[in-house]
Amino acid sequence: MTDEKIQSLLARVMVGGVIISGIIILGGLTWYLATHIGVPPGDHVFSGEPKFFETFGGMIRRAFSWHEIGERRSIIMVGIVLLLLNPIVRVGLAAAGFFAQRDWQYCAISALVFAVLVFSFFA
Amino acid sequence: MTDPLFAISIAVVALFAGLIGSLIGLGGGVIITPLLVLGFGIDIRYAMGAALVSVIATSSGAAAAYLRDGISNMRIGLSLCVATTIGAVGGAMAATVLPQNTLSIIFGVALLATVALSLGSKKPKAQSEDKSDPLAVKLNLPGSFPTPQGMQKYTVHRFIPGFLMMGVAGILSGLLGIGSGAFKVVAMDQIMRIPFKVTTATSNFMIGVTAAASVGIYLKRGYLDPALVAPVSLGVLVGAFLGARLLSVAPVRILKTIFLVMVSLIAVQMILRGSGVSL
Numbered sequence: 001m002t003d004e005k006i007q008s009l010l011a012r013v014m015v016g017g018v019i020i021s022g023i024i025i026l027g028g029l030t031w032y033l034a035t036h037i038g039v040p041p042g043d044h045v046f047s048g049e050p051k052f053f054e055t056f057g058g059m060i061r062r063a064f065s066w067h068e069i070g071e072r073r074s075i076i077m078v079g080i081v082l083l084l085l086n087p088i089v090r091v092g093l094a095a096a097g098f099f100a101q102r103d104w105q106y107c108a109i110s111a112l113v114f115a116v117l118v119f120s121f122f123a
Numbered sequence: 124m125t126d127p128l129f130a131i132s133i134a135v136v137a138l139f140a141g142l143i144g145s146l147i148g149l150g151g152g153v154i155i156t157p158l159l160v161l162g163f164g165i166d167i168r169y170a171m172g173a174a175l176v177s178v179i180a181t182s183s184g185a186a187a188a189y190l191r192d193g194i195s196n197m198r199i200g201l202s203l204c205v206a207t208t209i210g211a212v213g214g215a216m217a218a219t220v221l222p223q224n225t226l227s228i229i230f231g232v233a234l235l236a237t238v239a240l241s242l243g244s245k246k247p248k249a250q251s252e253d254k255s256d257p258l259a260v261k262l263n264l265p266g267s268f269p270t271p272q273g274m275q276k277y278t279v280h281r282f283i284p285g286f287l288m289m290g291v292a293g294i295l296s297g298l299l300g301i302g303s304g305a306f307k308v309v310a311m312d313q314i315m316r317i318p319f320k321v322t323t324a325t326s327n328f329m330i331g332v333t334a335a336a337s338v339g340i341y342l343k344r345g346y347l348d349p350a351l352v353a354p355v356s357l358g359v360l361v362g363a364f365l366g367a368r369l370l371s372v373a374p375v376r377i378l379k380t381i382f383l384v385m386v387s388l389i390a391v392q393m394i395l396r397g398s399g400v401s402l
């Protein structure tokens with residue numbers, strides 16, 4: 001795999017990822033607002049969010065549950081998390097590409113950056 | 124104000140922030156946060172979380188175009204991302220314990236610094252025939268980029284100072300929820316003397332990765348409110364896209380002067396707000 005191939009693969013993943021997550025966020029926002037007409041927004045005072053998005057699976061389950069209209073915004077969270085995964089996947093693919101090139105130095109550097117990102121999301 | 128009206132007005136403001144950001148080259152993140160805080164009374168940490176997500180969206184789009192053109196240097200980007208991501212994790216952790224007022228003040232000061240940096244000269248430095256930093260050579264950083272005259276080789280200097288400056292850029296990114304592109308450009312352009320075109324392209328690649336490092340912490344702390352993140356990130360994304368289209372036809376120099384003055388006033392407001400002075 002040449003540098004050019006890695007770069008064009010990364011470019012496609014990045015653009016595709018942004019478009020797909022943008023569509024999910026827009027869809028989720030529309031649905032959320034349609035079910036929230038007349039409800040005042042609650043962002044003015046800082047307080048930690050309820051922990052309803054701590055797992056990806058739980059998020060999707062709640063997003064589509066008919067009993068929890070108030071958590072329609074979980075769909076938005078799915079789109080947001082997809083968007084946030086974009087740079088992580090970007091670095092992971094770079095590591096894989098350098099591995100294929102037998103460029104151990106950059107495979108290690110990409111893996112280190114990847115580890116920091118994974119730490120920040122899951123530690 | 125009801126929820127839908129709130130979301131629509133936020134999206135419109137975010138669209139303008141994205142538009143202005145891409146016209147004057149500051150990035151939408153650093154503009155949207157003060158507007159949310161000063162204009163809508165939103166908690167600065169929620170504003171920062173939403174801004175960071177929008178930073179990831181816009182930088183991914185822009186970075187993809189540069190990657191395809193072969194302008195950005197992945198090796199420079201990834202090796203410096205070691206510094207920015209570690210800095211960003213530290214900065215984001217600091218942001219979760221600092222009081223809102225302190226964050227406001229630091230934000231205002233960083234915004235003024237960003238404006239000052241963007242006023243600084245961007246004359247392309249002569250790429251003399253000098254040699255690269257041996258460490259940069261060891262890391263295989265010198266490269267070449269396409270110009271109308273064909274591929275042009277470039278050298279890379281002072282890796283360690285550049286790396287340290289990137290650490291600072293990372294801390295600011297995590298602490299304030301901004302892309303800190305202006306600081307990354309300083310590290311690569313001024314310190315490491317990398318050609319400006321390669322610098323901006325590589326900086327875009329790095330901004331998304333850096334922002335992802337801090338946004339993970341914001342997410343766990345609950346600073347990403349979907350009802351705020353959605354209108355902000357969609358608005359900034361569309362605004363940045365329109366801005367990139369308008370760049371070739373808009374009177375950029377006049378707009379830049381007007382908006383830089385506006386952004387400076389906003390920065391001062393943030394500092395005053397943090398100091399408890401109300402106007």
